Amino acid sequence: MFASPFPDVEIPEVSVYDFLFAEVDQADLDHVALIDTSGGAQTTYRELIERVNATAGALAARGIGVGDVVGLLAPNSSLFAVTFHGILRAGAAATTINALFTAHDIAKQLTDAKATMLITVSALLPQAQEAARTVGITPENLIVLDGDGAAATGHPNADDLLAPGAPAPQVDFDPATHLAVLPYSSGTTGNPKGVMLTHRNLVANMAQIRSLLAMSSDDRILAVLPFFHIYGMTVLLNAALQARATLVVMPRFDLTAFLDTIQEHRVTYGFIAPPVAVALAKHPLVDQHDLSSLRVILSGAAPLDAELGTAVAERLAVRVLQAFGMSELSPVSHIMPADGGQEHFGEVAPLSSCGWPVPNMVNKIVDPATGKEVAYPTEGLSERGELWVKGPNVMSGYLGNTEATTTTIDSDGFLHTGDLAQVDHAGRVFIVDRLKELIKYRGYQVPPAELEALLLTHPAITDTAVIGVTDDDGEEIPKAFVVRRPGTDLTADEVIEFVARQVSPYKKVRRVEFIDVIPKSASGKILRKDLRSPTA
Structure with a gap:
């Protein structure tokens, strides 16, 4: 077992709202909190707090409070930020819904979360209406923030919601146990599950990463990662606001708009997923x-x-x-400090690692075959094993799924991540692969991530994903899905040969399929399940 090398931080027993907004310096109130790149509207911290409180009052006036769950289906915008924190301020829990979801997916999440209200925007109204009808949410409880209003459509808009001017309610709950948000796991290896995160979970993770991210009011943070995903929710929407930075908000990723926004707004800090890194490294627009x-x-x-x-x-x-990190960890469990680790450790962490455990966390690396803990190395890297983590940011469990909860969090409080990892003598953790995604070729373990990283070095490949498929003899083999760079005529044989020259024989790619795009979740994870079919 090994602990974070960073000193423990204090985690106040307060709500998310109080942690973020209860003690705002007067000098920060008129500082710009949010800039909407769609339209250019700016929201100061003073305006943000006022609108959050007004939203909480409006929701309370409609009967929403402690014990209720509200669905939030919207792309990134200042409206999302205000509504999200208004829900939490009212004492309810927010279940944030992927803006790319179909009506069926939306209804499934609303049903599982037992949401009684759905808040959305006009662009997503058709699927929101269908989902609301399916689960029995009435028209007056389907709020369309930028819609034409209740008189015209039957659905209240933001103006209708705020018109009564109700004050923010007085709410009383225990932050350690009270549900704040209910995001759903990506479902890449099974059915999505509601991840129960308390106010303490979110406050703890903000406190854990605060000094390591080193964001300040001087920073302009590019907010293109979706707020509905826990990464964008915690690291951008919450941690950046807590630092009193300015969030430059993009509703969706488009490379040209992304680059234009950085240039126009003089963005200082960017949070991305690996697919964006591919574009930044290779695209001529940069x-x-x-x-x-x-x-x-x-x-x-x-x-x-x-x-x-x-x-x-x-x-x-x-x-x-x-x-x-992962949704179940609120989400950040390991990170490189903003200087790469130079101040704390006298050297920069290798980019092949994900840095060190955040404060207040302890880790184990456990051999999945034997259940025994892997020895911490005195030099070099440890053996591989599943990464187990424990800390105040670990979820309280999966909603309504005791079996999945007890499978994931053991009796000692360690969450079993499902990720294979190694640790080096300096305490830096290296994620090797997903335990359930390893390809077993003739008894040898083949990590898809290793082959994907290698394939991305080929100048004619812009994106790729590797999965295990069954050959004619019933043997699992590595198959690569490849997106060719436009104008190239790369062949399957060339791909196979390129990999074979650089890996052990058992790791060779043995099938190749060219496709137009690699399916990924909104957070950038490869959706391997979408690449699998009976004939793949």
């Missing part, structure tokens, strides 16, 4: 923009290949960092 304001880029949500990260760092002359 050279047509002035990105000199950027000082830090942090990648999370999926493993970032070290060579790819280094290419981004060198091309943009920025510090590239990596972090690790």
Whole structure:
């Protein structure tokens, strides 16, 4: 077992609202909190707090409070930020819904979460209406923030919601046990499950990463990662606001708009997922923009290949960092500090690692075959094993799923991540692969992430994913799905040969399929289940 090398931090027993907004310096009140790139509207911290309180009052006047769950289905915007924190301020829990979901997916989450209200925007209204009808949410409880209003459509809009001017309610709950948010796991290895995160979970994770991220009111943070996903919710929507930074909010990712936004708003800090790193390293559009304001880029949500990260760092002359986490951990459990670790450890962490455990956390690496803990190394790297973590940011459990909860969190409080990892003598953790995604070729373990990282170094490959498929003899073999760079005529044989020259024989790619796009979740994780079919 090994602990975070960073000193423990104090975790106040307060709500998310109080942690973020109860003690705002007067000097910060008129500082810009949010800039909507769609339309250019700016929201100061004073306006944000006032609107959050007004929203909480409006929800309370409609009977929403402690014990209720409200669905929030919207892309990134200042409206999302206000509504999200208004729900929490009212004492209810927010179940944030993927903006790409179909009506069926929305209804499934609303049903499981037992949501009694759904808040959305006009662009997503058709699927929201269908889902609301399916689960029995009445028209007056389907709020369309930017809609035409209840008189015209039957659905209240933001103006209708706030018109009565009801004050924010007085709510009383225990932050350690009271549910704040209910995001759903990605479902890449099974049915999505409601992840129960308390106010203490979210407050703890903000406190754990605060000094390591080193964001300040001088920073302009690019907010393109979706707020409905726990990565964007905690690291951007919450941690950046707590630092009194300015969030430059994009509703969706588009490379040209992304680069234009950095240039126009002089963005200093970027949070991305690995697919964006591929574009930053390889796309010619990058050279047509002035990105000199950027000082830090942090990648999370999926493993970032070290060579790819280094290419981004060198091309943009920025510090590239990596972090690790999962919804069940609120989400950050491991991170490289903003300086890469230089101040604390006298050296920068290798980009192949995800840094160190955050404060107040302890880790184990456990051999999945034997259940025995892997020895901490005196030099070099430890043996591989499943990463187990324990700390105040660990979820309280899966909603209504005791079996899944007890399978994931053991009796000692360690959450079993399902990720294979190693630790080095300096306490840095290296994520090797997903335990359930390992390909077993003739008894040998083949990590898909390793092959994907190698394939991305090929100049004719812009994106890739590797899965295990069954050959004619019933043997599991590695298959690569490849997105070719436009204008190239790369063949399957060339891909196979490229990999074979650089890996052990058992790791060779044995099938290749060219596709137009690799399916990924909103947070950037490869949706391997979408690549699998009976004939794949």
